[in-house]
Amino acid sequence: MTLSELSPSVGAERLAALPRLGVSVLYNPSLRYFIRDHADELDYLAIIPDRAWSDEGPDAPVRYEESAAQMALFDRAAERLRIVGHSVGLSIGSADPLDTGHVEQLAKWQARYDMPWHSEHLAFIRLPGVDAHTELLAAMALAVPYDHEVLDMIVERVNYVQDRIPVPFLLENNVYYVDLPEQDMTEPEFLNAIAHRTGCGMLLDVHNVVVNATNHGFDAGEMIHALDLSRVVELHVAGGSDLAGMYTDSHAGPVAQKVWDLLPGVVAACPNLCAITFEFHEGWYETMGAEGVLREVRMARDVWNRYH
């Protein structure tokens, strides 16, 4: 690797030119009526495109069966709000070849909703080479080792995605419950290297950092400030819960207090920040209700407004 390949300036102008959208929620099915009734409280709508289609596999006559119900709902939302895509199924860290068909499908949705950017997790969820006919999932997003070999693989894939989809691509820092020893880089070093070699942006999930810091004993603020925060375009804020002696990213209801504590400093330090997205598990809507969701959105907006 040369210094010119590892340049903090690559792609920076593109991120700086993105629209500053504000605050919103990540769509889940419990929000169907909330979106209709409270769109005026939201500045955009983040959606998970992969959950709106059914992947029939590369050999099917029509690979992606798009849900008419989901499309109708998103089409209505798009009449009032910008749509931002946050996908979960690309599995950019899987060791087998990148699913280029999935990239094409994401490109189609980016164009359909004129998304200003789109994002994906820095993780693998698809299990490589299990079966020639059926692709299986690990049922969770597992973190990749922060090694040079993996970095090269991810960089190549990010470049491919950016070639195919004409808006900035953001990678999200992942949560991990298992520590892998003897990694070549720290998580911030790895994320910075991807960004500097490809020009991509970052989706900083503040709660993921809090979860990892809680479970693995490091300082969340230090980790965040070791990132090149000029790359951060979107923040995720969420809540969690305890499980089997660890703190998990379960998206359990309201945003965690530790996230609120970190948020003002993070927002202040991210010059190209365009969005703060509240994500929660749909099962919590019954407990929080529309007012509970709005409370989190308004609290995030208070922080946003201090710096925008």
Add this chain to the structure above:
Amino acid sequence: MSLIAFQLALADLSTSPDFCARVARDPDEALAGRDLTPLERRRIVAAAGQPGVAVNRALYRYNRTIPLTGVLRGACFLLGPELSALSDEFWAEGGLDRNQRREAERFVDFLRRALARGRLRSPYLAEVMEFELARYQVATRPREPLLAAVDEAAERWPDGPLVLNPLLRVASFTHEPNALLGLVVARRPPPYADLPEGEFHLLLSFHDGTYRQEMLDPTWAAVILDVVERRGTPDPDAVARLVSDGILVRTAPEGEGEEAPLAESAAAGAV
């Protein structure tokens, strides 16, 4: 190949408590035959001894349950405490399909087999799970390709066999469905002593972003099912009316047009 082997081993730690215990107990035996570098091997052994593996395992179970409870909420409620053991049996048959509908279809097929061999005895389970699967199918199947296939079949085979419109489903019940589904949605535990019994059918449809279900008149239901299941000689006037209303549509004669999406859709529509 090594990174592939590492990712599979890492995932196996989360999905298989047995594999995890074997790695912790005797790594040489547990990892024999896996194409791991010495570093990857050290990482897998280190991971197997961490409390985070138990969290991954719990998340694996939870995330595998979501596609099932999401599509088959009422059926999973009726399974009650048996759901956990049944899930383990089902998961032992194969990994998580990336396609939620296919995963739900596989689980329904698994439950059908369990019902057939008497492993499950709920009198409500079969009709609730078939209804919930049909409802999911009708709401998630893409409209445009199916409409195009219907139009093409009508043009190519104007006298072809009739099938249920692939945009519709008929769900059959032996208990009054509105009352039964109401009890299940309210999470009232069975038995449901006062439920009217008989033969009931719901017509499920999705149009303009809205899902609808309506009780079918028994006479019309009988005609539809006779046509779909190729039995008896249905009243030609009634059939003509159902064709005119778009409930029955043409498909390819047997041996022709197998590649058409309607062929599969027609089969799925026959309940």
